[in-house]
Amino acid sequence: MALRAPRALQVIHRLVELEEHVGTLWHRLVTQTATQRYPDAAVYLEDVRRSVGVLFRAMGGDGGLKIASTPATEYGAQRTWLQRIAGTNKHVELAWRNESSLNLPACIDVFAKQELNHDLYLWLAALASADGGIRQEQNDWINYNQWLSCKVLKRFPGLINRYQRLVEAQLALRPDVRNLTTDAAKLELAIQHALEHPGQARALPDLSKPPRYLPQPVFLWLHPSPPLSATASTLPQDDEAMPEANGEVIDPQEQRRYRAEKVDMPDGKNGLVLDRFENIFSWAEYIKVDRSTDEDEDLESAEDTAKDLEQLSVARDSKTTAKRIRFDLDLPSAESDDSPLGEGILLPEWDYRKGELIKDYCCLQPMIADTAEAIELPTALRSTAKRLRSQFEALVPSRIWYRGQQEGSEIDLDAYLDFITEQKQTRAIAEQGMYREFRGGIRDLACLLLADLSLSTDSWVNNHARVIDVVRDSLLLFAEALSATGDQFAMYGFSSRYRQHIRFHTLKTFNEAHNNISRGRINAIRPGFYTRMGAAIRQASEILSKQPASQQLLLLLTDGKPNDLDQYDGRYGIEDTRMALIEARRRGLQPFCVTIDEKAGDYLPYMFGADNYVVIRKPSELPRELPLLYARLTH
Structure with a gap:
């Protein structure tokens, strides 16, 4: 007896669900069996980033390097048949370093014990501290890592016991030489001997030619052939052709780095037909969409898809998306912008790669909001300002x-x-x-507060205020507090868009009294562009050094690290800012940084020094904390 059509469809639907369920279970079983990892004992880079950075620099590593996660690269070692079925072990994350960063795995779960995975992070940091960042050829890989290991253990003998435990765990994961070919067995024996006895000479197989057998990864060593970073092409100077887009701005949950290349935007017309032609005439519903770019709630998110890719291809698209990262790069119109003061000031910039100060490389444009409306202190800040004024009046020496x-x-x-x-x-x-x-006594000091007004200050601190709102309240209360002491002080803000356009906003000069006009300028600040700190610090240092005071405090208020659209991102910007601070100290100035960036500990100690910065964990408390911090610095 034939089943009715609805009943037959239900049976088919259940069979399909059963097939999918069985397939999922089978995939999970095969993947777990083939994967030689221990997720329960995993240690993540984000959890040990600070301790690893401290250890790396304490052991003599380059202080200018940032601690970053390495992209997974295709390794090409021989896989077992079960791994080939499961599609696993194609990529591996190994440690390596270059001129700008120490790259470590985002997660280490290669050993069954969590303490061993944690120790591996520390050992890799110690090994990289002795590395010169020079790319090694394949035939030097074993000898070079032996030399690094021997060098580290000789300088820091306290690591010997930890290294031996790691070697014992690593050897347990190495393949059995009895199951390898003759050439492969010779190479594997050389690796194991180098791990157990680093620095002891042993005959190596001839590796002058690319070996037919690539050994299994050695997690205790640096990458044998680290990926080269392609030269990043800068964005075009004119961004006016970019359309406006609306959408949710998101950050990836896992801070993993990816290799990327710049490509042309695909038109969606070319591609493979992933179907058999005899199925074309089967009954289906077709929707006219471009699957190469359009989003679908039924598909994995772009973030999840990116995790499975070794290299990302980035192109400029003219379409809007539901989730995006937006950069507002359009300059304000002349009618609504601050007024420029003069033709601009040419300033040098430090190129750490050449080891020289490039003369007249940047153009800084002083600006002032001369049309800003003069205002009284906002009502919401008056009670706090009254309390701060009474506290700061106590700083004035008695008669x-x-x-x-x-x-x-x-x-x-x-x-x-x-x-x-x-x-x-x-x-x-x-x-x-x-x-x-x-x-009365004399407080012989002068303070210049330099506020970061970059685009990142447009982000929200909570449901009620943005970072720029917190900065505005902080500047207003800071000025009210310092007015009670009679100290000399000035306030400026800055942002940048390439080296030719560094905006330096005048909020209050040393020669002006704090009044409703300066309050109006502070009230008129708004998010700008990027953060070219070096040029702004050099100009602030020039202004502050001319003040006749025995103590000259340069106070920097920021929410992130130096960056700009060109090469100023990364280590280049950090090194230039550090050199600008060194120049400020040579002038007798006292630089100090106040930041709300939770990751500031990765770069501020190198730039300002361990005792010359403070991180405000709750940005909403910045208006109250900033004047009190000034009181402690000038006590």
Whole structure:
């Protein structure tokens, strides 16, 4: 008896679900069996980044290198038949370093014990501290890593026991030489001997030609052939052709790095037909969409898809998407922008690769919001400002009598009586002042506050305020507090878009009194572009060094690291900022950084020094903390 059509469809649907369920279970079983990893004992780079960075620099590693996650690369070692069925072990994450970063695996789960995976991070950092960052050829790989291991163990013998435990765990994962061919067995024996006895000479197989057998990864060593970073092409100067797009801005959950290349935008017309032609006439519903770019809720997200790719291809698209990362690069119109002061100032920039200061490389444009409306202090800040003013008034030295002065407001009777007594006793009369003066103490200091007004300040701190709003309130309260002490102070803001356009906004100069006009300029600040710190610090140092004060404090308020659209991103920007700070100290200035960046510990110690910065964990507390921090710095 034939089943009715609806009943037959239900049976077919259930059979399909059963097939998918069985397939999922089979895939999970095969993958888990083929994978030689221990996820329960995994250690993640984000959890050990700080300790690894401290160890790397303490052991003599380059302080300018950032700690980054390495992209997974295709290794090409021979896989077992089960791994080939499961499609696993194609890619591997090995440690390596280049001129800008120390690249470590985003996650280490190669050993069954978590403490061993943690120790592996520390050992790789120690090994990289002795590495010069020079790319090694394949036939030097074993000898070079032996030399590095021997060098580290000789300099730091306390690592010997930890290294031996790691070697024992690593050897347990190595293949059995009895199951390898003759050439492969010779290479494997050389690797195992180099791990157990680094630095001891042993005959190696001839590796002058590319070997037919690529050994299994050695997790205790640096990458035998690390990927080369392609030269990043800068964005075009004119971004006006880019359309406006609306959508949700997201950050990836896992901070993993990817290799990328710049390609032309695909038109969606070319590609393979992933179907058999005899199925073309089967019944189906077709929708006119471009699967090469369009999003679909039923498909994996772009973030999940990227995890499976070794290299990302990036192209400029004119279509809008539901999720995006937007950069507002359009300059404001002249009517709504601050007024430029002069033709611009040419400033140098430090190129650490050449080891020289490039003269007149940047153009800094001083600007002022001369049309900003003068305002009173906002009502919401008045109670806090009143409390801060009363606290800062206590910093002003009390008025006291200064005795024994050559000149003064009145005669010092005690000094006069001492003089008469000595004269009557026919003693030698020492020359001394006969006057006294009643006056207050002097706070001989000047402070210049430099605020980062880059595009990142447009992000939200909470449901009520953005970073730029917090910065604005901080500047207003800071000015109110310093006005109570009578200290000399000035405030400027900066942002940049390439080296030819560095905006330097005047909020209050040293020669101006803090009043409703300066409050109006502070109230008019808004997010700008990028963060070319070096040029801004050099200009601020030039202004501050001209103030006649014994203590000159350069206070930098920022929410991130130096960056710009050109080569200023990464280590280049960090090195230039560090050199600008060194130049400031040579002038006798005292630089100090206040940041709300939670990852500032990765780069600020190298730029400012371990004791010359502070991280505000809750950005909403910045308006209250900034004046109190100033009080501690100038006490």
